[in-house]
Amino acid sequence: MAADGNGATGSGAAAAEPQVFMALPGRTEAREEAFEACLAEVVRSLGLDVGPGPGGDARRTWRNRARTALRTACLRGTALSEESFDALLRAAVHDPDPSFNRQFVEPALNAFGYARVRKALLGYLRTGTDHERAGAARAWYWSALPLRMPHVRAADPGSVDRAGTDGARAVVAEWNEAALREFVGNEQLEVRRCILPGLPLRKSAYPPELHALVDTAVALARSHPDAYIRHRVEHQVGD
Incomplete structure (x- = not known):
C-alpha cells in the first residue's frame, strides 16, 4: 500500500517523478x-x-x-x-x-x-x-x-x-459532505491526515452551498503546519 495509507499514486505528469508521501x-x-x-x-x-x-x-x-x-x-x-x-x-x-x-x-x-x-x-x-x-x-x-x-x-x-445505483450515490454524497465538514472543523491531526486522501477537492463534487467550504478546506490544507497535509493537498488539487 502507498505511504499515504490509501493506495493513491500519481498519474499523468507524476509518472516522470513518483509522488512520495509522508x-x-x-x-x-x-x-x-x-x-x-x-x-x-x-x-x-x-x-x-x-x-x-x-x-x-x-x-x-x-x-x-x-x-x-x-x-x-x-x-x-x-x-x-x-x-x-x-x-x-x-x-x-x-x-x-x-x-x-x-x-x-x-x-x-x-x-x-x-x-x-x-x-x-x-x-x-x-x-x-x-x-x-x-x-x-x-x-x-x-x-x-x-x-x-x-x-x-x-x-x-x-x-x-440492496440499494441501487442512486442509493449508493446518495451515501457517497453524504460521506463527502460529512468528511469535508470534519476536515475543516476537526483540528485533530490524525483525523485530518486520514480524511484528506479520500476527500474530493473539486467543487463539482458538491452542491453550490458547499463550494465556499471546499475553498476553505484547500486553503486550510495549504497553510497547515503538517508537511504531509501540505504536500498531499497539492497532489490532489493538481490532479
Whole structure:
C-alpha cells in the first residue's frame, strides 16, 4: 500500500517523478490492544478456530493466525450474522494497519452490500471518537471494491441493503459532505491526515452551498503546519 495509507499514486505528469508521501500516524500500544479486542470479537462471532488471544510476545502471532483464519473462512464460504457485521466493521475501523483493514471490509461488502457498509462507516465518521473517525476514513477507501467473494453471504438475506445505483450515490454524497465538514472543523491531526486522501477537492463534487467550504478546506490544507497535509493537498488539487 502507498505511504499515504490509501493506495493513491500519481498519474499523468507524476509518472516522470513518483509522488512520495509522508507516513500516516503510527501504532501505539493502546491501539494495538483495542484492535485485538475487536479482532477477538470477529473470531468469536464467526466461530473461527484460533483460540484465545495470548499475551506478551505471542500477540503478533495470534493476530496473524486470526487474520489467516478469517481469510480462509471467506475463501471456503461463510454466512455472516448481524453480530459478525458489527464486529467486522469495528475491526476495520480500529485496525492500526491501513494495509490490512481491507480484510474486514471486503467480506462485509460481499455479504451485506455497498450501501450498508458505507452507512456504517458514515456513522463512525459522524459520531465516533476521533480515532474512530480516522479509522472510518481509512476503511472507506476499500468500500468500492468489486464483489469477488461469492461464497460469503448474509445469514439473514433480509439484512442485505440492496440499494441501487442512486442509493449508493446518495451515501457517497453524504460521506463527502460529512468528511469535508470534519476536515475543516476537526483540528485533530490524525483525523485530518486520514480524511484528506479520500476527500474530493473539486467543487463539482458538491452542491453550490458547499463550494465556499471546499475553498476553505484547500486553503486550510495549504497553510497547515503538517508537511504531509501540505504536500498531499497539492497532489490532489493538481490532479
